[in-house]
Amino acid sequence: MNQDQPKGTVAIVGSGIIGITTALELQEAGYQVTLFDKTEPATETSYGNASFLAIELIDPQATVGNIVSAVKQLFSENAALKVTPDHLLSFIPWSIKFLKEVASSRQDKSRKAIVALNKHSINAWKSLLNRSNCEEMVRKSGYLQVWEKSSSIKQAENCQKALQAQGIECEILKDAAVFEKEPALSRDIKHALYCPESVQLLDPYETAVALFDRFVQQGGNFKQSEVKQISTPNQRVGLSTSSGDFDFDKLVVCAGVWSKKLLEQLGLDIPLVAERGYHLTFPESPVKFKRLIMSADRHVMLTPLKTGMRITGFAEFANVDSKPVAKRYDTLSKHINAIIPNFDADKQQPSKWMGNRSTLPDSLPVIDLHPEHPQIGMVFGHQHLGLTQAPISAKIITALIDGDKSNQTLADFKDVLSSFSVNRF
Numbered sequence: 257m258n259q260d261q262p263k264g265t266v267a268i269v270g271s272g273i274i275g276i277t278t279a280l281e282l283q284e285a286g287y288q289v290t291l292f293d294k295t296e297p298a299t300e301t302s303y304g305n306a307s308f309l310a311i312e313l314i315d316p317q318a319t320v321g322n323i324v325s326a327v328k329q330l331f332s333e334n335a336a337l338k339v340t341p342d343h344l345l346s347f348i349p350w351s352i353k354f355l356k357e358v359a360s361s362r363q364d365k366s367r368k369a370i371v372a373l374n375k376h377s378i379n380a381w382k383s384l385l386n387r388s389n390c391e392e393m394v395r396k397s398g399y400l401q402v403w404e405k406s407s408s409i410k411q412a413e414n415c416q417k418a419l420q421a422q423g424i425e426c427e428i429l430k431d432a433a434v435f436e437k438e439p440a441l442s443r444d445i446k447h448a449l450y451c452p453e454s455v456q457l458l459d460p461y462e463t464a465v466a467l468f469d470r471f472v473q474q475g476g477n478f479k480q481s482e483v484k485q486i487s488t489p490n491q492r493v494g495l496s497t498s499s500g501d502f503d504f505d506k507l508v509v510c511a512g513v514w515s516k517k518l519l520e521q522l523g524l525d526i527p528l529v530a531e532r533g534y535h536l537t538f539p540e541s542p543v544k545f546k547r548l549i550m551s552a553d554r555h556v557m558l559t560p561l562k563t564g565m566r567i568t569g570f571a572e573f574a575n576v577d578s579k580p581v582a583k584r585y586d587t588l589s590k591h592i593n594a595i596i597p598n599f600d601a602d603k604q605q606p607s608k609w610m611g612n613r614s615t616l617p618d619s620l621p622v623i624d625l626h627p628e629h630p631q632i633g634m635v636f637g638h639q640h641l642g643l644t645q646a647p648i649s650a651k652i653i654t655a656l657i658d659g660d661k662s663n664q665t666l667a668d669f670k671d672v673l674s675s676f677s678v679n680r681f
């Protein structure tokens with residue numbers, strides 16, 4: 257980093273994990289960076305996620321299996337997939353685009369791009385944490401995906417084949433072998449897929465804050481202001497914010513689900529929706545698993561965190577900034593009580609949280625420069641994988657902003673870069 261003679265000034269809108277990792281990467285590349293956020297850093301979606309560096313999740317969401325399962329659960333109170341009633345009408349155009357993604361050629365293209373990002377994600381995380389003196393924030397904990405019906409063994413075998421094809425080590429465990437790994441699990445569980453090398457962060461919020469502090473120590477600026485308008489005078493960038501007007505050489509929009517509205521001002525119509533998820537975190541949990549547990553039947557993840565035991569779940573499509581649905585927390589309580597007998601969630605005092613994943617129909621992010629204003633970069637739309645893919649996305653956008661055609665990261669992604677284009681829909 258060369259702070260004496262910066263390459264130029266860059267503003268970033270959004271200090272979630274995508275904005276923070278992008279800020280660090282641009283800073284290292286020699287830019288003077290200012291982060292803008294309407295709230296404090298990492299207090300939206302990046303605050304309460306499942307903390308899993310989930311390179312094992314390689315399938316786009318638009319699969320026949322997911323759609324059949326969603327239709328079957330349509331009227332179940334406990335269904336993982338929900339659309340809030342006030343969002344139904346505006347959800348229709350997006351769901352038509354989503355259904356088009358079921359075509360196998362499109363699925364293959366999306367899967368290839370997800371795999372490419374995931375392949376570089378763990379190394380990008382470890383390298384970033386090392387460079388930021390935060391290497392203790394990451395832990396190899398292993399991952400157990402569990403099933404409660406014997407008949408679903410075929411599903412587990414298919415998952416195993418798909419992961420092994422990606423070079424991910426995993427084995428099927430049955431009956432007692434599952435409980436040897438995690439004795440507190442319900443005996444209703446019949447089998448599991450075990451990935452011993454899987455990695456998590458000790459806590460997503462603490463990690464984001466540690467990286468943010470590093471950014472500030474290295475000379476980065478933070479302004480707690482809402483960016484209201486973006487203009488592009490003379491190939492530069494003007495920002496009108498709740499605390500005044502600013503101008504910069506370049507801008508990167510990392511505003512999660514709120515990026516859609518910001519970019520409409522710049523002529524882009526992006527099919528980005530809020531796919532909300534919920535958590536309960538039990539700081540005094542009587543049980544703390546050693547590993548990440550994913551219930552395939554219940555569509556929930558249990559994560560042992562430094563700050564407690566967390567259960568996350570739901571894919572709820574809703575209007576941005578609408579209120580959480582309180583009964584989702586009751587459903588999560590029911591699930592944790594079923595997965596850990598005698599857990600008694602109601603007798604504990606978990607923290608409750610809802611966050612907005614930003615999701616595009618093909619389950620891929622946008623990592624691109626604005627087609628008419630190349631001084632503006634965009635990184636958002638990482639759906640269930642934003643934590644996992646943050647540092648590698650930050651490297652890609654930094655290379656694009658830098659315009660360095662010989663950059664190694666761009667060479668690594670040359671076959672899939674067009675899959676992240678903002679104009680692909």
Ligand SMILES: Cc1cc2nc3c(=O)[nH]c(=O)nc-3n(C[C@H](O)[C@H](O)[C@H](O)COP(=O)(O)OP(=O)(O)OC[C@H]3O[C@@H](n4cnc5c(N)ncnc54)[C@H](O)[C@@H]3O)c2cc1C
Binds near residue numbers: 293297302612638643
């Ligand atoms: C329940 C749940 C579990 C998850 N589990 C995992 C997991 O285990 N692994 C994984 O990889 N991913 C997971 N995710 C996904 C992951 O959390 C997100 O993909 C990631 O946090 C997105 O980060 P972001 O920085 O893009 O968005 P955000 O964290 O939402 O940050 C966007 C920021 O932009 C700011 N902003 C917006 N508009 C403006 C404006 N106009 N002016 C100023 N600031 C603005 C917002 O205030 C916000 O701070 C999970 C998500 C959920 C909901």
